[in-house]
Amino acid sequence: MTSLLPKLLKIILVPFCFLLFCSTSFAQDLLQKSISIHVVNMPLHDVLAKMEQEGKFYFSYNSDIINGSQKVTIDKQQQSIENILNELLGDQYKYQVMDNHIIIKTAISQGIIVTGRLVEAESGLPIEFASIYEKSVLSGTMSDANGNFKLHIRQPLANYELVISKLSYEDTVLKVTKSFNGKAPITLKKTFYTLDSVDVVGIQNHWLASRLLSTKTKVNSVNLNSFFGKQPFQFSVLPGISSKSRLNSQIVNKFSFNLLGGYSAGVDGFEFGTVFNIVQKDMRYVQLSGLFNIVGRDMEGVQIAGVYNYVKREVKGVQVSGVFNAAHAAVTGVQASGFANWNEGDIRGIQFTGVLNKSNRVKGIQASGFANWNKKDMNGVQFAGVLNKNEQISGTQFAGFANYTSGNTEGAQIAGAVNYTRNKMQGSQIASLFNYARVIAGTQIGVVNIADSSEGLSIGFINIILKGKHSFNINTNEWQSLSASYKSGSDRLYNIFQIGGTLRANHKLLSIGYGFGNESRIGKKSALLNELIIHTVYAGNWNDQNILTRYQLMYQYKLRPKFKLYAGPAFSLLVFENKNTYSGFGRIQETNYPSFNLGNRVNCWLGWTVGVSIF
Known part of the structure; x- marks a missing residue:
């Protein structure tokens, strides 16, 4: 078993070392590969693209650390890629080869911690809750009650540009290098101007959002109301605790x-x-x-x-x-x-x-x-x-x-x-x-x-219809001596509520009726009335059902604006339960007018109606 171990290690390590050597050799070979480049006053990112085309490889770099719009002029014939890059970029960058890519990185190995103290230029008093940020890498912080601040920028840059913003103060831009000591106070000048309250307050005035956002977060938004950046990703635990820290x-x-x-x-x-x-x-x-x-x-x-x-x-x-x-x-x-x-x-x-x-x-x-x-x-x-x-x-x-x-x-x-x-x-x-x-x-x-x-x-x-048809009517017909009715609606269609009866000895009848009518004018003072009324008739016993359906077609003439006469023929259909006669009451199914029966309990006849309409 022990004799097999060296053999296994040899089998594994030899190919691995060979591949590692080949990879390292390829990396060194790519940087040492010779190409020619000649450009005059061309943007840097176009020069790098031309080198890619010439050498058949690719560059990878962060646009934040290289000014791609910078115009450059260079003339190199059959020089190594590494020498040309040093000529273009200087000694602030280093290069790493991965497969067929050259990755350009800044040569600075770490970021910077900037500390300082903010005071008013006029009074020398400390300025609290001012926003301090490096806009190229979107790192920020705020000053405390004594005006002190501490900003840790993890991204390595050749130079840093801090922006200091505070409501009612002029924005201040501070160029910072690694030699910055922050011992001298930084002064801000006051300014006075009117702010749009919507821009300042924004969503922070919402009843729920205002309870979830800290005072520092709200003040930071007010200080930086004109500054906005873009990022591909943000991770947050809560507002103020996120990958973007104070600038979220x-x-x-x-x-x-x-x-x-x-x-x-x-x-x-x-x-x-x-x-x-x-x-x-x-x-x-x-x-x-x-x-x-x-x-x-x-x-x-x-x-x-x-x-x-x-x-x-x-x-x-x-x-x-x-x-x-x-x-x-x-x-x-x-x-x-x-x-x-x-x-x-x-x-x-x-x-x-x-x-x-x-x-x-x-x-x-x-x-x-x-x-x-x-x-x-x-x-x-x-x-x-x-x-x-x-x-x-x-x-x-x-x-x-x-x-x-x-x-x-x-x-x-x-x-x-x-x-x-x-x-x-x-x-x-x-x-x-x-x-x-x-x-x-x-x-x-x-x-x-x-x-x-x-x-x-x-x-x-x-x-x-309040401004429509309203009339009180008194009429008589062949089967009841007197009836009164109220008509309401419009000429196209109106309701009829009617009550009437006969009070002659041994022929008493009482009725309640409801129906519809239509008035069609045929002249200045003349009209035709079409009416259909259903009556419930009491003939001595409420248990006896007597239902009378009556259609009447009448001619109406207006004597006065509120006084009209009408008369015309009528057709009646009576459905009755029995032919019993009760003391003092008559039988509605008995008539001297032309009539006919539809079975034992349905009687039909022709009759007439005459009446007067008031108001």
Whole structure:
């Protein structure tokens, strides 16, 4: 067994050492490879690209450490790549070969720790809560109550440029090298100007975000309100504890992962937070959180939260939350929540919620388990379990209980109980109980229909047109001596409520009737009346059913504006239970007018009606 070990090691180590030697030799060979280059006043990144083409290899480098736009002139014939790079870049860089790539790195082996003290130029007093950052590597810190600060920049650079910002002070730029000692105080000059409160406060004024952001984070955002950077990635535990440290509120990230919650200037890709996400400005594409998302400006894409989504301005895309969505400007797309959607702007798309949708105006669909409420117009379709409320509507409203429009309605209102339009209704109102419109220019169908004036049709048990037809009528006919009726509605269709009877000895009869009528004008003072009335007749015993259906066609003549006479033929159909006669009462089925029977309990005859209409 022991004799096999040296052999195995020899078998493994010899090929490994050979490969290592080949790799090292290839690396050295690539840097020592000879090429020719001749350029005049060409940007550095174009020169490097030309060297790649000439030598058939590739460069890899961070654009932050090389000024690619710098113009250079060089003329080298059959020189090594390493010599040419030293000529172009100087001695501040080192090179590493990996496969067919030359990686350019800075020769500085470590970063820098910058310390200092900030004071007012005028008074010499310390300046607290000032923001200090190196903008090329996005490292930052803040001064303490005594004006002291300590900034550790881990990235090695040849030179560092610190920017110091503080509200009400002029921005100060400080060139720093490794020889900087920070013993002399750094002075800042005061300045006075008016700030837009929205730019300064931003999302930090939101009731929930303000409780989650520290004072230093808020002040830092105010100090740096005009500075924003971009980074591909951010990792956060909480706001202020992140890979971007003090500058997280000023960074727009392509990808952001927040272990509990995070705060950034913006997202231009994907953001996930197990608890919450707070974005100071715009959010684009996808934002997911376990509890809530808060965005200070626009949201474009998809926003999903377990409880709450808030966007200060416009939403273009999809908002989904378990409880509540809010947007202060327009929503173009879809909002879906378990409890409520609340918008100060317009909706162009679809709103779904379990309880309440509230918007400025809607062009699309609103669906709610309880209510939809729009301050202005609704163009589309509304579904609500209880209530729809709008200023104007052009479309269709469906509600389990009521639809309310404070202005005009063009379309349809369909409700389980009540439809109410304060101005003009052009379309259809359908409710099981009550419809109201100031002007009806369509159709009302319900138990009770009321309108101030009518250009359409009201169909219901009670139709009242306040500026329409109202008349009290007294008439007589072949089967009862006297009856009185009230007619209400419009000339197109009116209701008739009638009571009458016969009081002659041994021929008494009492009746209650309800019906519909139509008045068609045939002259300046003349009209034809078509009326259908159903009577319940009492002939001595309420247990005996006597139902009389009567159609009458009458000619009406107006003697005075409030006084009219009418008369005409009538056809009656009586359904009776038996032919019993009770003391003092007559039998309605007996008549001297032309009649015929339809079985044993149906009698039909021709008759007449004469009456007068008052007011």
